[in-house]
Amino acid sequence: MTESQNVRVRFAPSPTGPMHIGGLRTAIFNWLFARHHKGAFILRIEDTDQSRYKPEAEDLIYRALDWVGMDVDESPRDGGDYGPYRQSERLERYQQWATWLVENDKAYYDYTTSEELEQINEAKKKRGEPPGYDRRHRDITTEERAKLKAEGRPEVIRFKMPLTGNTEVEDMLRGKIDFDNSTLGDTVLLKSDGFPTYHLANVVDDHFMEISHILRANEWIASAPLHKQVYAAFGWQMPQIMHLPVLLNPNGKGKMSKRELQDDKGNVIPVLVHRYEELGYLPNAMMNFLTNIGWTFGEDQEVFSVEEAIERFDGTRVNPANSAFPIDKLRWFNGIYMREKTSVEELIEQFKPLLEKEGLPVDDEKLRIIVPAIQTRIETLNEFLDIAGFVFREDFEPAAAEEHIQKKMDAESTRRALQLAYDALQDMEFNAEAMEEPMRQLAKDNGLKVGQLFGTLRVATSAQKIAPPLFDTFVALGKDETLRRIEQSIAIMGAELPENAENQP
């Protein structure tokens, strides 16, 4: 493509429900392409199917784009010089151009009912022929047409696909793709309810919105020859076109489903964009991750900023092959962004709503102590509560006795170790660095392994097998609460001993 060309691309979802992760990926590629070429990124709402229309969907589309930080130049919300940007508000245009095609012998009225269409397909199937409309009204006379119309049949406009020859589509990634016209049908352009189908609306809008490049999912390849022929029928220039690879299920079987899945490790694999947000994935991690599938930054580098991606995304390094959704890599990316690309202060702000939602006290002091300690330990925002929730929980539930007992220890030695720590901690300053040495010494002096003493203390104070570093935990809990929890565990261990343990020889 030439740099002087005015690049205008569009993301054109249909508002039929929550935004799908695959749609977001397509949007990102369009957006990166627009930003790289200093062009315009347009959002067009393709609401031409009244039966599938969901009013809340449009907001979810904005929300998804906003979330990952994609700014939109023209849309129903943002306005623009080429509006309206909702197809339902452009109906006259489609009707007008569909009629123009009929008048110019490029399309025709068809009166076949859906029942008749079904019969046609059934009959064709029996004969082993490919399904599809049999063009019965393609060449009828005006009288026949008038008669059919008078019967009150539904009226649609179908495109007159050339019967012979071939149509060559130039795909930016694949080069020329050749279709034999005899394998193509006469597709409906204008439905009987007066709404256009995608094929008409898409061509008319892309033309009048002066779209220069179409980047769409590769499931559209099969209808590309139709679109090319429609452009030709209108005498319009077709935008350059690139069919993007699609996301497949993590196991590589089938297109990314609409239903939430789980991987073999039990991680949920959402398919809706807002679910990723809810589960604590970071938008910039998501952006980085999605940009990496089917596109290569170069120099074996996979972690990069949006700015860097824009700098390099010229649309030439897109891999045409579909790819399985690498959920593990997303978790890794999110971890990278959690610990390397997000400051402690930013994380604290992100965790606050999670605490509120759980009804836990939002304690800034505790957050400042515990967040740096857990930053390398969690991969998503939401895991914060799993690992550090115990610090904030006032209704702390101590662990069972046997959980406390470390390697080569028993209830009695565990109780003693806890008591030792309890006593030592009494007059110790609660400072993570300052506490560690004396506590190590304490273990040594009493013939305990550091792991034995620290291990049981961790269980006593956190009731978790996996917890943040011990002394950060102590400081975050505060002296009183730490001692209280240890005391509680001492009691638990004491109760575990036989009634007359002390009198045993």
Next chain:
RNA sequence: GCCCCCAUCGUCUAGCGGUCCAGGACGCCGCCCUUUCAAGGCGGAAACACGGGUUCGAGUCCCGUUGGGGGCACCA
């Protein structure tokens, strides 16, 4: 059934005829560090789907097979 697209480690990918006994990343395994778990460091196993061509030479080009994906709607 017909048409179209795609094909490198388990996965995401680099590779655009010789510098590839195929490079990076995730995941996995091992070691180090270490109170646990992570993070981090070091190391390891792991791929050109198959068969024909073309060429002095093929992961790279062509054809076929196989496999995967999509389409053949008054859905997009």
